[in-house]
Amino acid sequence: MNIQKTITCLLLLSWFIGNNLVAQDKYSLSNDDITIAFEKSNQDRLEITDLFNKNKRWITPDSRDTDFLWQVTLENDKSNTSVYSSQMVKLKEAKETKNDKEDLLTFEWEISLSKLTGKVYVDVSLNKRTSLSEWSIYLDLPDGWEVTNLLFPIINVDKEEGTKLYTSSGWGAEYNLDKISNLNLQLIYPSSRQTMQLVCMQDGSDLLYYATHDENANHKTFSARVGSSVELSTDITASNDWTKNNKFSVPWKVSIGLNDKGIEDAIANWYRPFAINTIWGTKTLLEKDIPEWLVSTDLWLHGGRAGKDEMDALTKTLEYFGNDTKYHWYYWSSHEFDVDYPDYFPPRTDYDKIVNKIHSAGSRVMPYTNGRLWDTTTVAYQKLAGANEIVLRKNLTPYVEVYASKAPNAVVCPTSTVWNDVVVDFASRLLDEKINSDGVYFDQIASARSLPCYNENHNHPVGGGDFWHFANREIFNNVRKVLKKDQIIATEQNAECFIDVFDTFLMGNRPMGAEWAPAPLFPLVYSDRAILYGFYLHNPNDMSFRLKNALTLLWGAQLNGGRSVLYASDSWQNNATFLREMKEFRSKQHDLFVGGRMIGEFTPEGDNPLLTVESWPTPSNAVRGAKWISVDGKEAILLTNFDTNSHEIVLPNGQKQLLKGGECYRYNL
Numbered sequence: 271m272n273i274q275k276t277i278t279c280l281l282l283l284s285w286f287i288g289n290n291l292v293a294q295d296k297y298s299l300s301n302d303d304i305t306i307a308f309e310k311s312n313q314d315r316l317e318i319t320d321l322f323n324k325n326k327r328w329i330t331p332d333s334r335d336t337d338f339l340w341q342v343t344l345e346n347d348k349s350n351t352s353v354y355s356s357q358m359v360k361l362k363e364a365k366e367t368k369n370d371k372e373d374l375l376t377f378e379w380e381i382s383l384s385k386l387t388g389k390v391y392v393d394v395s396l397n398k399r400t401s402l403s404e405w406s407i408y409l410d411l412p413d414g415w416e417v418t419n420l421l422f423p424i425i426n427v428d429k430e431e432g433t434k435l436y437t438s439s440g441w442g443a444e445y446n447l448d449k450i451s452n453l454n455l456q457l458i459y460p461s462s463r464q465t466m467q468l469v470c471m472q473d474g475s476d477l478l479y480y481a482t483h484d485e486n487a488n489h490k491t492f493s494a495r496v497g498s499s500v501e502l503s504t505d506i507t508a509s510n511d512w513t514k515n516n517k518f519s520v521p522w523k524v525s526i527g528l529n530d531k532g533i534e535d536a537i538a539n540w541y542r543p544f545a546i547n548t549i550w551g552t553k554t555l556l557e558k559d560i561p562e563w564l565v566s567t568d569l570w571l572h573g574g575r576a577g578k579d580e581m582d583a584l585t586k587t588l589e590y591f592g593n594d595t596k597y598h599w600y601y602w603s604s605h606e607f608d609v610d611y612p613d614y615f616p617p618r619t620d621y622d623k624i625v626n627k628i629h630s631a632g633s634r635v636m637p638y639t640n641g642r643l644w645d646t647t648t649v650a651y652q653k654l655a656g657a658n659e660i661v662l663r664k665n666l667t668p669y670v671e672v673y674a675s676k677a678p679n680a681v682v683c684p685t686s687t688v689w690n691d692v693v694v695d696f697a698s699r700l701l702d703e704k705i706n707s708d709g710v711y712f713d714q715i716a717s718a719r720s721l722p723c724y725n726e727n728h729n730h731p732v733g734g735g736d737f738w739h740f741a742n743r744e745i746f747n748n749v750r751k752v753l754k755k756d757q758i759i760a761t762e763q764n765a766e767c768f769i770d771v772f773d774t775f776l777m778g779n780r781p782m783g784a785e786w787a788p789a790p791l792f793p794l795v796y797s798d799r800a801i802l803y804g805f806y807l808h809n810p811n812d813m814s815f816r817l818k819n820a821l822t823l824l825w826g827a828q829l830n831g832g833r834s835v836l837y838a839s840d841s842w843q844n845n846a847t848f849l850r851e852m853k854e855f856r857s858k859q860h861d862l863f864v865g866g867r868m869i870g871e872f873t874p875e876g877d878n879p880l881l882t883v884e885s886w887p888t889p890s891n892a893v894r895g896a897k898w899i900s901v902d903g904k905e906a907i908l909l910t911n912f913d914t915n916s917h918e919i920v921l922p923n924g925q926k927q928l929l930k931g932g933e934c935y936r937y938n939l
């Protein structure tokens with residue numbers, strides 16, 4: 271035991287003694303894995319004073335400076351707004367309840383609202399089955415008042431040297447907090463910024479788990495503010511459906527837990543058991559009805575504007591990478607990119623030749639569309655009164671996004687039946703015999719931020735809530751009804767609540783900030799349930815191309831080589847060879863990737879240097895590895911040396927193995 275750990279133990283011992291002596295204004299919950307302590311301050315304000323297990327104290331006086339537990343914004347029918355936090359009001363009462371399932375603390379505060387009184391309650395319990403603490407908030411409201419926004423629960427934890435922060439952006443992201451002095455991550459769920467409902471911190475193998483297990487996938491923002499300490503909270507836009515008979519409650523709990531085995535253990539024991547029992551996570555790949563051609567795909571390429579260059583690139587890449595290479599075709603429409611949505615027709619001249627070429631090779635093509643945006647300058651927008659169908663902000667102005675094309679693209683509210691029909695119609699036309707696509711890609715659905723909507727004429731309660739998830743689910747399940755045999759639908763990114771609605775997911779986006787490394791949180795939960803393809807769309811011709819394709823393979827996704835025209839250039843020869851060999855290797859690992867499951871990362875010992883990689887935010891070991899369990903329960907380690915130099919690493923059995931530059935290797939355990 272080192273000196274710091276000894277001091278921590280003494281501090282914990284003194285806290286226990288102190289707690290026993292003064293019980294009246296101190297409250298705590300404790301089991302073998304976690305202790306949470308609260309204290310009523312001199313001004314009768316409730317503070318979280320401690321959060322620890324046998325190894326580590328996460329909250330100390332250093333991290334407590336700005337500590338408050340909740341903040342609530344309320345509004346009445348005369349548009350008066352009040353904001354209260356647990357720093358502003360005295361704790362009125364605290365109650366302790368114990369039963370077979372949980373130990374529970376209930377805290378109560380009174381707030382004053384235009385001479386009327388409301389009450390705020392917070393429940394913190396320890397679940398005896400999972401060892402997780404569960405935090406919930408609810409209010410009693412006077413007539414005419416509603417809650418519009420909450421921050422809850424807010425915890426400030428220490429940022430000791432070596433601490434990492436994990437978010438579920440895309441694949442998952444790991445932030446080394448030693449290098450970050452100021453970062454404000456606002457992670458909207460569901461979106462590519464937060465594809466799952468968890469944020470974790472890890473110090474050595476000690477982990478703090480902050481998650482919601484919300485089976486309805488309600489809109490919410492996970493907030494992580496990194497300064498001298500780290501403030502974690504959930505920013506909640508309320509739905510007006512959450513107030514009934516003057517009682518308001520948030521329809522999920524926040525789970526906070528501590529372990530001493532790290533992120534992979536927390537995901538296996540806490541998050542995955544929740545995830546695989548949700549509407550989206552129940553079925554494995556083998557239980558879904560996914561066309562064989564998609565399941566067996568190892569490599570995708572992207573096509574551009576139909577023309578001689580694209581046709582030449584198509585011919586060359588089919589020959590070089592094989593006729594089983596699949597094509598995701600971006601510029602197939604006669605309209606410009608991100609303009610005139612959803613008017614895609616007719617296709618560009620010669621697009622039919624491209625489709626024919628791909629089909630005659632025995633391969634497949636999936637054109638691009640956008641499932642979320644409606645260009646407000648289109649005829650259809652006027653004709654179908656699109657303005658009635660789009661998302662309204664709280665101030666009732668339309669939510670319009672402008673991208674590089676400069677077109678005013680309104681975000682359509684997914685509860686719109688008009689939009690449902692528009693999407694089903696253009697998808698049907700793309701899939702019919704005339705255009706003959708093998709699938710349709712809908713941009714943004716599992717990527718772009720979900721939004722609250724305040725249009726009172728829409729078929730959903732105004733504000734946040736779960737309508738975004740359920741309404742999009744309905745639209746794309748309706749699209750599924752027009753799919754014929756061997757046709758698929760795909761979308762951008764991997765927000766978890768859509769993994770059962772689409773067949774495959776394009777992993778195009780990077781996490782926020784400058785200092786991060788991708789981490790395979792999503793595959794640790796869903797690698798046996800979702801087919802992903804690609805890894806960050808930008809493709810510089812350098813070592814980053816090799817590293818990201820190595821991770822694509824190791825983490826179970828289908829490879830994505832980017833634009834097919836890239837491979838027309840001799841300068842791409844080295845990376846093209848690397849990609850082709852990876853594709854060949856991947857085709858022999860389907861017992862792991864189709865129905866098997868990733869269970870962890872593996873970094874081999876031996877000659878495995880940390881490399882600085884161009885166009886990549888953080889250094890990486892030359893040889894990366896991943897541990898998988900196959901469909902029939904056998905474990906294997908996959909290794910990839912993405913470097914151009916050879917490296918001799920040590921296998922788990924102690925034997926040395928030379929991996930040439932770009933070589934992949936499988937070791938059966």
Ligand SMILES: [Zn+2]
Pocket residue numbers: 660661662683684685723724725728729730
């Ligand atoms: Zn709406």
